Amino acid sequence: MTDSELLTHADIVLMQGLAQRVTAVRQDLLNADASYGELAWNWGRNHAALGAHWRRRLWFHEGELTAWAWAHLPRTYRLSDGTEKHLAGAYLAYQAHPAHAGLVDEVIEWFDDVAAGLERTVLPGAGDAFALERWAAHGYVTDPSALGDAGSWMQCNVRELTDLTDLGDPTLPAGFRFRTADEAGPEAAVRAHVDAWSPSPYTVEGYEGVRRTPGYRSDLHLLVESPDGTMACSTIMWLDEANKTAEFEPVGTHPAHRRRGLARTMLVHGMHLARAAGAVQMTVCCLGAPGHPAARGLYYGVGFRPISRDAPMIKYATTG
Template sequence: MTDSELLTAADIPLMQGLAQRVTALRPDHISAGASYGELAWVWGQGCTPYGSTWPRRHWYAGDELVAWGWAFLPRTVRRRDGSTTEVTGSSLSYQVHPGHLHLVDEIIDWYDGVAAGLERAVTPTNAERFALARWAAHGYEPDADDGEWTQLNGRDLTGLDEPRLPDGYRLRTADEVGPDAAVQAHVDAWERTSYTARSYADVRRTAAYRGDLHLLVEAPDETMAASTIMWFDPANETVEFEPVGTHPKHRRLGLARAMLLAGMHRAVAAGARHATVVAEGGAHDSGPARLYQGLGFREISRDAPMLKPAG
């Protein structure tokens, strides 16, 4: 059984359920855009401005979702600083249960149809050997190596150091500081973001969001200097940090390290035994990877971007 239509809020818990089952079997098959927390985050922060450009398709075995594809079609990205970017190509997030890998070809055919005439990008992980071969058989080639990479990292929540914030800084939660401060913390950390109060309202409406697991660091002047959202997957006793950001004026003070350590302690109290975080890096910026490695995170897998030219 399959169906194809625009992605809705009701789809996200279904897709997260598949992410939970895949995580239990093959965590190295979880690409950066298809994890339990990332699904909620991407949906929430982008559904209002871009939802009309998000077709999706589900594949079922009986009543159980076993695969999905989520296409991101051309759109105009408007940022808070007034700049805009025209996205003229397409990209795809997808997931398939390891027991139903034969569906990869159907996912590819669907994506080629819904994005016909566009440049098409997709990001399987480097561990998805079968899928990588099938994408290549359909004319997709590895993205040109520009030195940039995205990887999923994990660690067990044992042997945690105690968090230490600089004098005058303190840990807060989104429940305590309220929506305005939480939004401003994100905007300050990501200067060219399109994140708005409406984006955050949509994030908060996802079933996986918890305000007590949305952590912030308050500076001595009572502004928010850093923030992260933790997404708790009870089925796998795992917490995912996404996003993680620090105000430029408060960087290199150890705030992110202390915030993540405090978050891991809080995650243990919530029932988690494992934590994950996605790192992006490259020749000119490996700071996040060094931060996570210093906190004991180790690589689980890397995304392996592939492209197919327009036509």
């Protein structure tokens, strides 16, 4: 194992490799924090602004990464509307290969040490019975606020790409057109995301970080341009060549262009592009709580089915 240090680009490469190995043997453990694409997206868009608040620890067996822990410590960051957001607690993203599940106890102990005195949250997989038992044994309990109608827990979804005829032809309305990120340019690519997720901390600097992450392909970064030049929706597809899977992350639509079928058409076109690039399966994660039905409906409507979900847990600061 290695000591606690700041998370680096080289670490992300190793962590993506572990994500690929976990996907190959236990796809039901797919986690929105620890997928091949999500690791690249989270690192790329945020490391310049938040990297000083990230700590990590890596565990190895015979030279191969078998587990990692990525702690997000208290931080303040600026949003696109000019406001600042402060997060006072600590959050942990982590992954352990199922053949080395016993390392979860070491992960928990490390997190409790690096975040001592803080409120601590984590999102183990609901299907990972061993991990849930170990987190509970260390004093973590189900997080009631995260499980409400507006909870922030995620579910992951999957569909096969072998036959896409059920989706029809991905034809956009007159005047709209598909663009790649290179065609649209950095400013438009960032604005597309910020418009969809406002207020957002995403910046051109963050976008350049995303472009430098392992697995990013500008030809799989897709946007829909409206007749007036506004980017109506956008997505990035992350191709995991080892498993022949591709992941949509993120997916967003401009508020003025929602409920017009544009995002659906973009996803269908994206799946055709992913299949042409070698993928045989597509994944996407979305909010799973009852109060967030829109994204689930969108993905179910193009043939995705749920495969895994988070089980939010918390350890209150007063518990030590």
